[in-house]
Amino acid sequence: MRFLDLARFVAGALTGHRLRSALSALGVAIGVAAVVLLTSLGEGTRQYIVSQFSQFGTSLIGISPGKVKTFGVPGVFGGTTHQLTLYDADSLEHLPGIQKVVPVVFGQARVEAGGLGRDVYIYGVTHDASAAWKFPVAEGSFLPEMDPDRRASLCVLGPKLAREIFQGTSPLGKRVRIGGAGFLVVGVMEPKGQFVGFDLDDSAYIPVASAMDLFNLTELNEIDVLAASTGAIPGVVEEVRSVLTARHRGNDDFTITTQTEMLDVFGRVMDIITAAVSAIAGISLLVGAIGILTIMWISVNERTAEIGLLRALGLTRQGVERLFLLESALLAGAGGLLGLLCGLGLGAILTAALPGLPFKTSAGAAVAAVAMSLLVGLASGWFPARRASGLDPVEALRAE
């Protein structure tokens, strides 16, 4: 029997029970739509997080004071926690594999000019921060190159801060007061958006030594190190660890965080969430499969006489089996396709209604959803098809 004939014959049998076929296909459609929607949300969230982190580049390494991992006996033997200092940052400067070292302090302060003021985050950094964090300057220039321990009354404003305080006029060359001290504006950053909730555009950058004065700090909040390449990261981490441990009298009392490590952790978390969510969606697909199984079972019982006739006309057992398998695969496949369209359509509506929603359907997931529905059809059609092909033609003909 030709496949096209087989398909046409099966399609005829399905359209003979239009409503029933449509309803059982709908069961699968709902399942597939759920799978598509939920995996798309998972994929969107993953991509959102990846983009959040990789906007700083993947070869950035953060060093912060203190140890996140806790072990040993605390307290009893004292164990001073050494802070990170400008000298620590300086000691890393010429290590192999390191491109840039940025000492960082930050805090909140009021920025004022011409009667307008705004409480924002102030970052104390060096000239290299712009390059290391991939923050380009829109106007003017970033902080000049100078020794990190030198103070200077220069600042660079984030675009939102500049817009709010200077009301659209260029702030270059103007003076602002930050925490009571006067600073000369030398540049304005390009818009960067938010990073997990922090508005990076609503901030100001000043030399690290000036910021330490401003916030009355003697140590750094963080040292950021830019490795020459992603491949150099493990070597750099080792170097940094040994140099700082030596400087801190053998104490490993700081934490090194790499972007790739963070991405890995997030990736694993997202994998688990996606798997869990897909499993929930899979349950609805299973319900759809049971719907198809039921309909096919009823169909085989109803069409016993037809099966007998087909056998009398020379169709083999295998032919009958193929007929019913194809029928349920077609039913489920149509449902799968419908579900995919519904899922994508709903996704489009959702993203239109909630623009911030991370929604991203990968082509692979779409193909997998439809393939899965076909598989569901074959699996749920198998049992009824076996029953149909196992019928004794004489008995089957007697049914009417």
Next chain:
Amino acid sequence: MILLEEVWRTFQVGEAEVGALKGISLAIRRGDHVALVGPSGSGKSTLLHILGCLDRPTRGRYLFEERDTGSLSELERSALRQSRIGFVFQFFHLLSRLTAAGNVELPMMFAGVAPEERRTRAQEALRSVGLAHRAKHRPDQLSGGERQRVAIARAVVMGPSLLLADEPTGNLDRASSREVMELLERMNADGLTLVVVTHDPDIARRARRVIRLSDGTMEEEAP
């Protein structure tokens, strides 16, 4: 063409074994017209199913066109039903979702005949039963007699050598019955071997041979 030797067919009913056919020996020549008669439960339908390779004897031999059907595989027997044997049933067994032409095309479709050829051959078969003008109608738009004639067209469209009819007029009025029997006899005159199971003595009388079954055994009636 057909040779049955000591054919037994027994069924398991609960604990007991029930013999539907008890040692039937029968030879049917090519082009013959045979009526199988007898009360219900006498085994005539079972015999017809065995002749049609839908069922197999429990014991004994059945040779169809000089081939021992007992040694044939399920696939080979399906092939025999497809090309050498035609069936006509009391309740027509037309698929209601297909047109008359679609029903006639069914066996050719299973045999893998190309769509173009199927169409012309189905049209030809419908013309031979006088229903060319009804090709596009569905079974529920046809009368009982017309339905049975479509079923006959379907049974002969593959050019079989044997036509088996199980009460072909059992569901028809007198006029339609006569039409259908005349059609079958015309085909028989063209060389088709015809075996008809019937209750109706009038139908049986038209056959060249009448075989009466009762309780699984047979006796031939003088014509």
